[in-house]
Amino acid sequence: MQTKRAFLSVAILSTLLLGHLGPVQAADPDDADQDQTEQEQAYDMEADGEQRAKAAGESLIGQPGPEMSLTTLDGETIDLASLYGETPVYIKFWATWCVPCRQQMPGFQKFQEEHGDDIQVIAVNTGYADTAEAAAAYRDEMGLTMPITVDDGTLGEALNLRVTPQHVLIDRSGHIAYIGHRDDQELEQALQAVLEQDEQQSSTTEEADVADNDADTLKVGQAATDLAVTTWDGNTIDLSRADSDKPLGVVFFATWCESYLAESKPETATACRRVRETVNQLSEDEEVQWVGIISGLWTKESDVESYLATTETDIPVVLDAEGELHRAFDIRQIPSVVLISADGQIAEKLGPQDTTLTTAVERLGQ
Numbered sequence: 001m002q003t004k005r006a007f008l009s010v011a012i013l014s015t016l017l018l019g020h021l022g023p024v025q026a027a028d029p030d031d032a033d034q035d036q037t038e039q040e041q042a043y044d045m046e047a048d049g050e051q052r053a054k055a056a057g058e059s060l061i062g063q064p065g066p067e068m069s070l071t072t073l074d075g076e077t078i079d080l081a082s083l084y085g086e087t088p089v090y091i092k093f094w095a096t097w098c099v100p101c102r103q104q105m106p107g108f109q110k111f112q113e114e115h116g117d118d119i120q121v122i123a124v125n126t127g128y129a130d131t132a133e134a135a136a137a138y139r140d141e142m143g144l145t146m147p148i149t150v151d152d153g154t155l156g157e158a159l160n161l162r163v164t165p166q167h168v169l170i171d172r173s174g175h176i177a178y179i180g181h182r183d184d185q186e187l188e189q190a191l192q193a194v195l196e197q198d199e200q201q202s203s204t205t206e207e208a209d210v211a212d213n214d215a216d217t218l219k220v221g222q223a224a225t226d227l228a229v230t231t232w233d234g235n236t237i238d239l240s241r242a243d244s245d246k247p248l249g250v251v252f253f254a255t256w257c258e259s260y261l262a263e264s265k266p267e268t269a270t271a272c273r274r275v276r277e278t279v280n281q282l283s284e285d286e287e288v289q290w291v292g293i294i295s296g297l298w299t300k301e302s303d304v305e306s307y308l309a310t311t312e313t314d315i316p317v318v319l320d321a322e323g324e325l326h327r328a329f330d331i332r333q334i335p336s337v338v339l340i341s342a343d344g345q346i347a348e349k350l351g352p353q354d355t356t357l358t359t360a361v362e363r364l365g366q
Contacts, residue, residue, distance in 0.1 A: 056179070057179025065174050073149070073150070084174025093165060094164055132150045162298070178190035226240065237291050241342055241343060246342060247365060248289045251291070254299065255295075291315060334352065
């Protein structure tokens with residue numbers, strides 16, 4: 001399991017999701033405000049999100065929809081396969097911390113009220129840096145009536161989730177018809193098209209198989225076998241420890257955790273900063289090898305470049321663009337740290353609010 005090298009350039013970290021560009025490059029302080037304004041205008045978050053969603057979904061258009069069952073917050077089951085050939089499906093990936101998701105939600109609810117009898121609408125919380133409890137509280141706050149489910153990463157993997165929100169339309173025949181980010185005229189036209197699709201032309205198709213993520217996730221006490229990563233600077237780290245006699249600390253996080261979540265989910269942003277600073281200190285004694293695994297959600301190589309250019313990060317990193325490593329270790333919350341002993345056994349998993357990382361590393365070396 002390898003990721004591409006991510007050679008790092010400047011610019012989008014603070015713009016990502018927040019919508020403003022990074023450090024101002026102005027020689028004259030009097031021109032700083034003007035330069036900053038020009039940079040802010042140059043970055044279009046919606047356009048960026050649309051481009052990311054379209055790029056991720058391009059290979060899926062025309063392909064059969066995923067065959068899997070979803071469990072809603074109310075405990076009801078939605079079998080996607082049983083819908084194909086009967087009704088179109090509108091899936092919206094979202095998160096409680098996602099500002100554009102919140103901005104779009106009233107329109108999403110209005111669509112449910114007007115068309116919920118003609119199309120299966122499903123709000124899929126990404127489950128990443130989020131919880132079912134938070135999703136339920138937001139549902140109550142907004143008076144949402146569509147089914148809401150919390151993804152474990154399986155549906156996101158099947159539908160190439162890269163941004164939030166991400167819209168996925170599956171037509172009546174069970175084929176993926178549209179993937180996008182914006183709530184705009186293009187989305188409205190795509191929705192109208194799947195609603196108007198002639199039922200006689202909507203024969204069922206073979207659904208796409210979806211792997212059961214939980215069956216293969218690594219748990220404490222198990223060996224991290226056959227897992228290796230290539231860091232941004234081209235070095236290979238064998239997670240099984242076959243080529244090293246040192247324990248390994250694997251830190252899962254996102255480039256936008258400290259910046260974007262500072263307002264929408266400050267406790268998580270604080271935890272990301274705390275773990276980064278703690279790991280920087282722990283890495284100085286070189287008793288434990290470290291590697292950072294960066295989520296591919298709202299993140300591509302240029303975003304990693306910007307993050308490393310503006311944030312003190314002393315350990316090598318890997319961009320988990322397709323989420324393979326997050327799924328392998330069943331990581332849904334950030335920051336998370338997986339400690340692997342020198343013999344390749346998973347010793348501990350620590351979550352966002354666990355403040356005992358230093359003590360856990362001391363145990364790892366004993």
